[in-house]
Amino acid sequence: MGEALLSIRQLNKRFDTAGGQVQALEDVELEVEEGEFITVIGPSGCGKSTLLRIIAGLDTGYTGSVTLEGKAIGGPGIDKGFIFQEHRLFPWLTVEKNIASDLPLGRPDIRQRVDELIELVKLGGFETAYPRELSGGMAQRVAIARALLRSPKVLLLDEPFGALDAFTRAHMQTVLLDIWRRNRTTMIFVTHDIDEAVFLGNRVVILEPRPGKIRKIVPIDLPYPRKKTTTSFQELRLKVLNYFEKVDELELKDGAGI
């Protein structure tokens, strides 16, 4: 293996709040290879969002090192795409203008790429619709296209399908895998859905809470496209679930709920 695309070493992050200090992340170690699809799973409040926001450069004030292509994360930028749980589109811009955002849609090369991305996220016919006219899944696809237009080195997704119904969610998972297969964009995908984590990821990172720590990294050696009904899928799912339940027990022992 060569040099990892993203490497996280001895990452510690603490929040100082009025109620005292919260150790959001403790000694997190993670290496992500180029083109990998990493899923991160863990109970609420275990630091998943914090981890992503630190990689994105949105949160600072941590100790340890986080490097992308060997360089420390300076701040937010287009090399680190971010998809939030809510679509966060600009409500006053149409779909195509949202995707372009600050880039001039009048430039032929940008126009062409935007059109390709609209095709890729299957939104043909909605180029000039406003966000209010889109369903949740469609809006989230626009957000993904907006990030992809910037050709990020890594795409960070924070429970992007969390608010969607089961059908739309399954559909979005296949769309995302399709995008990944074609673009080979490195993905770090946070979820609290075990099925989703096993269905999408090359590796599943299981976090435990208080303090947020990596409990286990489970490799998922299943070929794509995966089927959730196969026994091998179910075995891996159970394996992940097992670690998850250990996390649960740990929490109950501490007297803290999820």
Added chain:
Amino acid sequence: MAERAVAAGNAGSAGRAGSASRAGRIRRPEGPGKVAIAGLGLLLPGGVLILWQMLSHYGMISAMLFPAPYTIAQSFITLASSGELWINLRVSALRTLSGFLLGGGLGLLLGIVVGLFRRSEKLLDPSLQMIRMIPSLAVVPLFILWFGIGEESKVLLIAKSAFFPLYIHTFMGIRGTDNKLFEVARVLGFSRRQQILRLVLPAAVPNIMLGVRLSLGLAWLGLVVAELIASTSGIGYMMSDARQFADTPVVFVGIIVFAAAGLLTDTMVRLVERRLLRWQDSYQG
């Protein structure tokens, strides 16, 4: 394979639902037509007018204080055909427009500057709020002393009235920008300039448009004050002149002209607003 088919079907129906709802927003399928709805607004004033005419006709109200609508209409026609009305209206409209552009423009500009930069807020806002608390009528004598009863004092009085709504609402609109969208702007690598042009200002447009409407309303109000107090032309002058000769119908004509002019400008601004805020998703009634 089956999943693919489900996914494709899903996308297809989502597409249809989307375009259907879009069409639905433009054209309402059922219910009374546009004309009927507009007629609803005329019901009340129309009824009052008929009642009024009848009461005057039977001499039940003073013809001196409440001239019959018919008399007012006659007086309107006389004023309109002699050209007196139009000359005065032109003068008044010009004053309102220049006062609004001066005050409102300044309000917009300072609202943006104060909204964007905390330091300019500390520097300017306290003084501006102090000026805001001075009633317009209180500065009239001063304005007249400084500028005489010429155009300047009137335009300045109107400008003072028009300044504050736009200033305050622009400021509020800018400060109300969603922090979540700011994070998006950072992730997308917007420069400071782009953050202002592509995020802060568009996000403030709904508030700014509200400010424009309120400013215009206050500009007309300022005009009336200015023209009633000291003036030799304009609709307000026409009214105060008529009052001296107890020519009540002309006073009513003036009131109606002000109302119509105010309504017309407000409707124009609302049309612009509708166009600018097409993207907004809010209750339409």
